[in-house]
Amino acid sequence: MNRTARTNDRYSRGSSTRTSGSSTRSAPARSSYRGNGGGGGGGSRRPSASLQGEFALPTGTSPALPAVAEFAELDMPAELLQALTAQGVTVPFPIQGATLPNTLAGRDVLGRGRTGSGKTLAFGLALLARTAGLRAEPRQPLALVLVPTRELAQQVTDALTPYARALRLRVGTVVGGMSIGRQASVLRGGVELVVATPGRLKDLIERRDCRLDRVKITVLDEADQMTDMGFMPQVTELLEQVQPGGQTMLFSATLDRNVDRLVKRFLTDPVVHSVDPSAGTITTMEHHVLHVHPADKHATTTEIAARDGKVIMFLDTKHAVDRLTKDLLASGVRAAALHGGKSQPQRTRTLAQFKDGHVSVLVATNVAARGIHVDNLDLVVNVDPPTDHKDYLHRGGRTARAGESGSVITLVVPNQRRDMDRLMSAAGITPRITQVRSGDAELTRITGAQTPSGIPVTITAPAAPDRPKRSSASSRGRRSPAGQARRNSRAA
Template sequence: MFKDSATFGDIPLSKKTISAITQMGFEEPSPIQSKTIPLVIAGNDVLGQAQTGTGKTAAFGIPIMEKISELRQVQALVLTPTRELAIQVSEELAKIGKFKKIKTLPIYGGQAIDRQIRTLKSGVQVVIGTPGRLLDHIRRGTIKLDHVNILVLDEADEMLDMGFIEDIESILEHVPKERQTLLFSATMPTEIMALADRYMHDRVTVTISKEQLTVPLIDQIYYETRDKLEGLCRVLDTEAFGRLIIFCRTKKGVDDLVASLSARGYISDGLHGDLSQAQRDRVMKRFRDGKLDILIATDVAARGLDIDQVTHVINFDIPQDPESYVHRIGRTGRAGKKGVAITFIQPREYRQLKLIEKQIKTRIIRKQLPSPADILERQIEVIKEQLARTIAQGGFEAYSNLIADMAEDYDPIDIASAALKLFQEGFKEKSQSPEERVSFGNTGAEPGMVRLFINAGRIQKIQPQDIVRTIAEEADIEGSVIGAINIYDKFTFVEVPEDVAERVLSVMNKNTIKGYRINIEPAKGR
């Protein structure tokens, strides 16, 4: 169908698009992508019911990039409910269209409109915008939509909840009637169906069913850390592992992690789509024979592997959708045996974790990363055994003179303890500190706390218990750690511990308190 075509799964695409999505880490289409992309390329209107996190952005982004030309005029328009989603979608579409040199532009409130106008005048092919700001451009005459041939309504139910339906209908009046329309929504209330009936023609409905898979014998936990490699090494040094599989999202991620762990003395190897069958067989034989402690793989490379006695699965990269999570952790806990699934997240990924938890209907327990003291305690018995065997073997006379010389100035117990520390941890300058925290500057809070501003208050009938309950539930923290709360008519200040502030900001922004959608940000210092 396409000149110089290749395939994404069974879907023929141009080589430029294949190169772009391969660079992004895509190996094969997700369920919504495999169903939607061929329909959109064929010219169908598509009504898609799918949750956030199922890969739907690429489901419409890939065919958009295949169908539009390099002419500098707006050919595709994507409507989103929030500026955050507009930016996110724009960034992903720009990556997909990278080698075709397709220019995308996010349009949203809160950014200087003059800058958006200048970029529009320079010529863009894809516009991703929020309804309010897009209507502003239409009224000013600063955007031309008469060449739009693909219109996407993303997260339509969210736009309905935010009162954007009338704005959407006003925008649709300025888009050519002869166009292709794609509508995606997690739920299908009557208002959304009415919108689809009115503006879509001969549509095809795509529904991605949620897998109801639970594995009761698997303990599911997660660690939150800004330095995942450091966190992983701490866990590897304290957990008692049998066979272990670590999942990364991309082939490059697999190669990088293999190199990093090997440099730290862990016996690991990788499995991904770029390996030949002979290479795959060699890696798997080493893993099955116990000559390889850790197998690091992408989702596709691990699919269909029949490996017994995998005690632990680690998600170094959080899966993009709940189905992938279920497939990954299903590698352990087989044949009635207990297994452990560990997921590493950064603060900004907490919302994706909660989405997975909600859809699999299983609580994923938060744990604190092991401390250096925990690691040392775990290794004490090993160290004792190694020391006893070394003393029994002898042959350490070459070091005796060194110890004798140092014993004139230092206690022998201190010398032995320092030698063990040097062997276990390597030499570290005393000034080295644990992973750095994001600095929020002076927010006017008590020491160790961050003061946050919320754009809701007494007018919305919000009370302190509403603030405490919502933040505690959404951010998975104890309500007792939340500090001072000051509620005014139109806004509220709340103090939270500095070490969880970034997570609270991530999960609470655009969230709701008592049904009211809020914005939250660090307060300015008093």
């Protein structure tokens, strides 16, 4: 079966797993994209390495229910099984087969695994099945999925909506960067499931447009990212408001001490499901560190961008992203920028252009490192090395998904080499290291780099939305002073 975007959830990748009943950071020197301001095969994970700074997985007191090999073995509504078939989802991924028997039974779950393991349906199917037949009152959702970014919220919503519709369940998406008035209106109309970023949901609660005391099922998706982004206080406050004794599912790519605090405080006797770190090698993913001369880094980057096929390029700052995008367009490369300085409608349209092939190069900050799934993406380039091993893993998780092949390339100038070695060691990865220059045959072999056309191209920029005029304070709904002060500063 071809497990792509339409087979299982949009972030699915087969992997070896285990189920039971039961961060140290290194910072490479920063670089601007300009820089001047081997053998065959790719690197792999070290078989004996584990991610640094992680806590030991808890051991539950109650044994986990056995895994299943077919969705038909699960106690799910017939409508849900029919919807799976209609979506072309016929075989559960390991994380789904292992956790669904337990989540359908109401058990708390701690899922450890990199994005792309199929966890969206792992928690989503159980959440929807257990909510089927219930009807939410206005402003009082029955289930909650918390995510760190707008993009991930939208993709979770998109992945679950066909199944929710099959059960006549309503889904509301609550994120920053979009009209809070419209989101409040959706909540007032009543939704059984809310997919939200912590900041915007907190604002809506303060406006009395939402309350969580009827929420019986809570999911924390990409919990480590939420804590890294500083959402720990908001997440804790939100979890304290849900119905006591409900079901909690926590999924995280890495398990640092902040996530450990959430697990100990909010999960009860969880079933633990983990993608084995030693088996976490994605055999179809290659890791390359390309040593480049500072004066040649810009030309090398441009030739890689001019390759045939899609590529995501990561840089540190919004300014660097905009500058590289402008230069690539001038060189004849169809590139677009994605970062937190773009409005949500702009970001949504840019992603759509990248997915449909109108744009071949997505130049991004870490805003795109989570929650972005693009079919047939076989190359991720760290033009600026990431700040720590978790960022590296999350960026690289955009490629080699659902069994497809892919490469992660990191461009490293001489003064970054030592820190990059430490980062790779922390990530448990042994990359293939190659010295390259622009125009080299070796650069072309590894990345598909080629000389750009030099004919400038223009990409129609996503239009900025019209700002609605305020006729009166009451037309905007209730907002606390604290919520008003935060509304324009919240990124999520």
